[in-house]
Amino acid sequence: MAQKWGQRFRRLLVKTMDLPQDVMMDLPRITMIGQLHIYIENHRGLLNFTDTEVRLLLKNGQLLVKGRSFVIKTILPEEIMLEGKIDQVSYINE
Amino acid sequence: MKNQWTNLYTGFVEVKASGKGTERLINELIRQGVSVWDIRRTAPGILVFCMDVKEISNLRKAVRKNECKVTFVKGSGGPFIIKRLIKNSGFVFGFFAFLITIFVLSNMVWGIEVHEASPDTEHAIRKELDKMGIKKGKLQFLLLDVDEIQKQLGDKIDVLTWVGVDLKGTTYHFQVVEKETPEEVKTYSPQHLVAKKKAIIKKMLVEKGKPIVSINDYVTKGQLLVSGLIGKEDKPQMVPAIGKIMGETWYKATVEVPLKTHFSVFNGDESTRHSIAIGGLSIPVWGFKNPDYPDYVTETTSAPFYFLQWKMPISYKAQTLRSKEELIREYTKNEAVKEARKMAKASLEKELPEDAEIISGKILHESIENGKVILSIHYQVIENIAIGQPIIQGD
Numbered sequence: 351m352a353q354k355w356g357q358r359f360r361r362l363l364v365k366t367m368d369l370p371q372d373v374m375m376d377l378p379r380i381t382m383i384g385q386l387h388i389y390i391e392n393h394r395g396l397l398n399f400t401d402t403e404v405r406l407l408l409k410n411g412q413l414l415v416k417g418r419s420f421v422i423k424t425i426l427p428e429e430i431m432l433e434g435k436i437d438q439v440s441y442i443n444e
Numbered sequence: 445m446k447n448q449w450t451n452l453y454t455g456f457v458e459v460k461a462s463g464k465g466t467e468r469l470i471n472e473l474i475r476q477g478v479s480v481w482d483i484r485r486t487a488p489g490i491l492v493f494c495m496d497v498k499e500i501s502n503l504r505k506a507v508r509k510n511e512c513k514v515t516f517v518k519g520s521g522g523p524f525i526i527k528r529l530i531k532n533s534g535f536v537f538g539f540f541a542f543l544i545t546i547f548v549l550s551n552m553v554w555g556i557e558v559h560e561a562s563p564d565t566e567h568a569i570r571k572e573l574d575k576m577g578i579k580k581g582k583l584q585f586l587l588l589d590v591d592e593i594q595k596q597l598g599d600k601i602d603v604l605t606w607v608g609v610d611l612k613g614t615t616y617h618f619q620v621v622e623k624e625t626p627e628e629v630k631t632y633s634p635q636h637l638v639a640k641k642k643a644i645i646k647k648m649l650v651e652k653g654k655p656i657v658s659i660n661d662y663v664t665k666g667q668l669l670v671s672g673l674i675g676k677e678d679k680p681q682m683v684p685a686i687g688k689i690m691g692e693t694w695y696k697a698t699v700e701v702p703l704k705t706h707f708s709v710f711n712g713d714e715s716t717r718h719s720i721a722i723g724g725l726s727i728p729v730w731g732f733k734n735p736d737y738p739d740y741v742t743e744t745t746s747a748p749f750y751f752l753q754w755k756m757p758i759s760y761k762a763q764t765l766r767s768k769e770e771l772i773r774e775y776t777k778n779e780a781v782k783e784a785r786k787m788a789k790a791s792l793e794k795e796l797p798e799d800a801e802i803i804s805g806k807i808l809h810e811s812i813e814n815g816k817v818i819l820s821i822h823y824q825v826i827e828n829i830a831i832g833q834p835i836i837q838g839d
Contacts, residue, residue: 399485
């Protein structure tokens with residue numbers, strides 16, 4: 351319940367003060383360059399990595415990237431840069 | 445994100461991780477702040493990635509916590525390149541040997557070319573160069589200076605009027621001008637012979653033309669000596685008058701000879717310091733000790749090193765310290781007069797043409813002033829006074 355209250359408060363702050371949502375609400379920020387690159391900030395770790403599929407842990411749920419010939423160019427505790435041919439990006443909410 | 449290119453210097457390894465928890469291994473590594481890049485899945489259960497050499501201890505810790513095996517595929521970057529170079533040191537050695545060879549070869553003399561010299565002069569020049577040590581295969585910076593070569597050649601070979609020495613790359617070029625002047629082209633246009641200056645005629649050798657004056661005549665400048673008009677007077681024929689008219693002419697010379705003269709001479713003692721100059725800095729190589737003579741003149745020659753055709757900022761420098769001595773020469777009055785006569789005669793002879801002859805010199809006036817002997821000398825000279833004067837047509 352307390353978490354929900356926190357979430358509500360934050361949402362209110364974002365709405366009224368016009369703050370960037372990714373910072374306030376720990377949401378992933380995803381930047382894609384065509385199908386070639388995908389750059390994801392605010393992830394919480396690598397769950398699964400094959401050359402056709404990458405599954406990342408987020409604060410809420412998971413992010414699934416599908417495509418072909420994936421290579422992780424760089425990975426840092428909260429950032430990841432993926433290269434390959436990206437076909438789809440989807441969220442998985444339990 | 446970290447700059448990737450620095451990894452090239454510090455060195456990095458390609459790691460192959462196999463097993464179940466490869467993703468967890470990556471997570472563990474990045475949580476510890478190890479930078480990992482180029483992660484690829486080559487086969488199911490096998491992950492290949494790159495990481496810094498320095499972080500291998502962290503990798504071992506992370507591996508212990510997870511159920512996977514790690515092998516190193518290859519190392520790249522600085523330390524590994526050096527390791528490989530040491531292993532293949534033959535190539536490195538060969539590379540430097542190549543550079544050194546090129547360097548030495550570009551500082552050698554590869555050719556000596558003598559231009560515009562007759563075969564015997566060329567032979568003389570080559571012989572003289574041999575004596576100076578200028579041969580094919582010698583190192584340029586150990587040889588004499590170009591100017592010095594030029595001077596010595598000019599001094600030693602008499603037939604040379606001038607020799608231009610030029611070092612182009614690895615070849616010495618000698619541009620020669622020989623003394624023998626081309627034979628004068630005889631002028632066959634009609635001419636008179638007139639007197640060059642006032643004189644008393646002593647001897648006449650007329651090849652062509654009609655002599656107007658005779659021996660022991662006094663002539664003034666421009667006076668007609670031999671006419672180019674011969675034949676009958678009403679129908680003269682024009683010919684080029686040719687001949688030699690030797691006349692007695694007079695010269696007056698004034699010379700001054702100081703009684704006491706200071707000279708500085710080299711007595712032959714010398715020592716050389718060799719050094720290598722890099723930019724403005726010169727590093728002595730040989731000859732460190734100071735000369736044991738007090739007074740000397742320093743002569744510096746420097747020759748740049750070449751690499752192929754490029755002049756390098758490094759040059760070879762030789763400093764020659766020549767011992768100098770002060771000499772005082774003192775003449776008595778008689779000696780000074782003698783010396784003065786000699787000098788006057790020599791300078792007059794230089795002015796006169798070759799076929800002229802000084803027959804006598806009389807001292808007109810002699811005085812000593814400020815420690816100097818001043819002489820006025822009168823000379824009698826026999827010389828050719830004839831000079832051609834063209835006959836202008838229609839005259």
